[in-house]
Amino acid sequence: MTDSQPPLIEARGLTKRFAGVTALNQVSLAVDQGEVHAVIGENGAGKSTLMKILAGVQPQDEGAILINGEVVSLNSVERAMGHGIALIHQELNLADNLDVGSNIFLGREPTRLGLIDSRQIEAESEKFLEMVGLDISPKTLVGTLTIGVQQMIEIAKALSVNARVLIMDEPTSSLSQLETEELFRVIESLKSQGVTIIYISHRLFEIETIADRVTVLRDGENAGQLTRDQISHEAMVEMMVGRDISQFYARENHQIGETVLSIDRLRTLAWPRHEVNLEVKAGEMVGLAGLVGAGRSEMLRTVFGIDAAVSGSISVNGQKLKNHSCGEAIEMGIAMVPEDRKQEGLILDMGTKDNISLPGLSQNRVGGIFANARQEASDSDLMIKEMRIKTPGDSQPVRYLSGGNQQKVVIGKWLSMNPTVLLLDEPTRGVDIGAKQEIYRLMEGLAEKGVGILFASSEMEEVLSMSDRVIVMHEGCVTGELTREELSEEAIMHLATGGAGTQVKTAAKG
Numbered sequence: 001m002t003d004s005q006p007p008l009i010e011a012r013g014l015t016k017r018f019a020g021v022t023a024l025n026q027v028s029l030a031v032d033q034g035e036v037h038a039v040i041g042e043n044g045a046g047k048s049t050l051m052k053i054l055a056g057v058q059p060q061d062e063g064a065i066l067i068n069g070e071v072v073s074l075n076s077v078e079r080a081m082g083h084g085i086a087l088i089h090q091e092l093n094l095a096d097n098l099d100v101g102s103n104i105f106l107g108r109e110p111t112r113l114g115l116i117d118s119r120q121i122e123a124e125s126e127k128f129l130e131m132v133g134l135d136i137s138p139k140t141l142v143g144t145l146t147i148g149v150q151q152m153i154e155i156a157k158a159l160s161v162n163a164r165v166l167i168m169d170e171p172t173s174s175l176s177q178l179e180t181e182e183l184f185r186v187i188e189s190l191k192s193q194g195v196t197i198i199y200i201s202h203r204l205f206e207i208e209t210i211a212d213r214v215t216v217l218r219d220g221e222n223a224g225q226l227t228r229d230q231i232s233h234e235a236m237v238e239m240m241v242g243r244d245i246s247q248f249y250a251r252e253n254h255q256i257g258e259t260v261l262s263i264d265r266l267r268t269l270a271w272p273r274h275e276v277n278l279e280v281k282a283g284e285m286v287g288l289a290g291l292v293g294a295g296r297s298e299m300l301r302t303v304f305g306i307d308a309a310v311s312g313s314i315s316v317n318g319q320k321l322k323n324h325s326c327g328e329a330i331e332m333g334i335a336m337v338p339e340d341r342k343q344e345g346l347i348l349d350m351g352t353k354d355n356i357s358l359p360g361l362s363q364n365r366v367g368g369i370f371a372n373a374r375q376e377a378s379d380s381d382l383m384i385k386e387m388r389i390k391t392p393g394d395s396q397p398v399r400y401l402s403g404g405n406q407q408k409v410v411i412g413k414w415l416s417m418n419p420t421v422l423l424l425d426e427p428t429r430g431v432d433i434g435a436k437q438e439i440y441r442l443m444e445g446l447a448e449k450g451v452g453i454l455f456a457s458s459e460m461e462e463v464l465s466m467s468d469r470v471i472v473m474h475e476g477c478v479t480g481e482l483t484r485e486e487l488s489e490e491a492i493m494h495l496a497t498g499g500a501g502t503q504v505k506t507a508a509k510g
């Protein structure tokens, strides 16, 4: 009997074309009520496009959407919401300057005698906050909350409009491990209340943990489906990529030289009372581990001159930076792949090729390594090919590339110059498994050429497999350092949670 029941929501033969690209070609998806249905695929496979169609953000060119077996038209976000479908975008849409309750009811505030009824907002908000396990006052300003908590508020907001189908597009990409676990608890509890979840992520272990079924997309087409008992890391990778990729990147040993970057008693605006001391040698890959909020991004931003330093000094090849500006950092041979690539790393209306060759120009001038235009063009061609950047043409504005492909462009842009020191903040966030290997290979290639690399990563596997040495931070301080021999997940977590680091006390003094 249950077999004949139609899916709660079904996409049949959806096709979506953009100028020059077929993002979806006859794609189908069937999701049953109360399941956690994962949709996976490489960058540019069409996941976000499919979700936007289901949520009424954009229309399909061909194909139909059915709810409980009946064809519906979802040609606006309101219409989709009316059917109980809500999309939580990867970029959170909350207003920082409003409190939690106002955010939940934004645009549809309950009124009493013509006035906004803030008491009702508060009472109602509390109910939805409780559903997502948040014990905070609806009066809290959203801007003061962590990304993880904001994520939960987005979910509470979706529930407050009676969402029966919650679509989450890469919800964990900016969450810490603890916040991710909390999100999973909320997902489980929503599921037990009959809410259906469509879940997108590049982190396959998350899919293994929570998905009941997986639909795989490849190049805008259905590549297959896996049921609960078929879900495994290997099966997913094979279906997604269609080629064999080993799980871990195996690092080669190589020569480590003199110190190229030294950070001496640096105090950042974020943690002005703590000093950071560290060094990176030529050819060395130093992993920067720590929980979200440990001060790693702030430290890297300060070294690159995005944020001002409170005190302390930064030297490249023994030469001190004088005015701590980005321009000076670049001239001294520091390159940086920032965490927020959309804002800091890309010119969205320029094409891939121009974005990639942009910083290389000034580097070539400063570094005295003159490269001609032809050389640069072929560098960017090579980069687009090597990193498998999916773009209809190298002059297509990067604004229209998929999330993961935009990230590859930023990384490609900095890798194509010849820095002395390369700083990377979460280099593979949102990047698919194949491209990850490419990025690791490129990083390693640079290290081999003698570039000193300092990279912050929240992915344990990445830190463990890529680092010659790991520096762990906790609340603005370096709590310890681990050599390759000392490296283990336990050792990192111990230091990351502030455990027994003798350096904390000394660094915090003053």
Ligand SMILES: Nc1ncnc2c1ncn2[C@@H]1O[C@H](COP(=O)(O)OP(=O)(O)OP(=O)(O)O)[C@@H](O)[C@H]1O
Binding pocket: 018, 019, 021, 022, 023, 041, 042, 043, 044, 045, 046, 047, 048, 049, 050, 390, 391, 400, 401, 402, 403, 404, 405, 430
């Ligand atoms: N508005 C648009 N204009 C032009 N092309 C677009 C537009 N939106 C998406 N595309 C293209 O459609 C394809 C699918 O993109 P989509 O964002 O759905 O991928 P994705 O699977 O979500 O990838 P990622 O994992 O990187 O987020 C890509 O080639 C992308 O460049």
Ligand SMILES: [Mg+2]
Binding pocket: 047, 048, 049, 169, 402, 403, 404
């Ligand atoms: Mg996407």
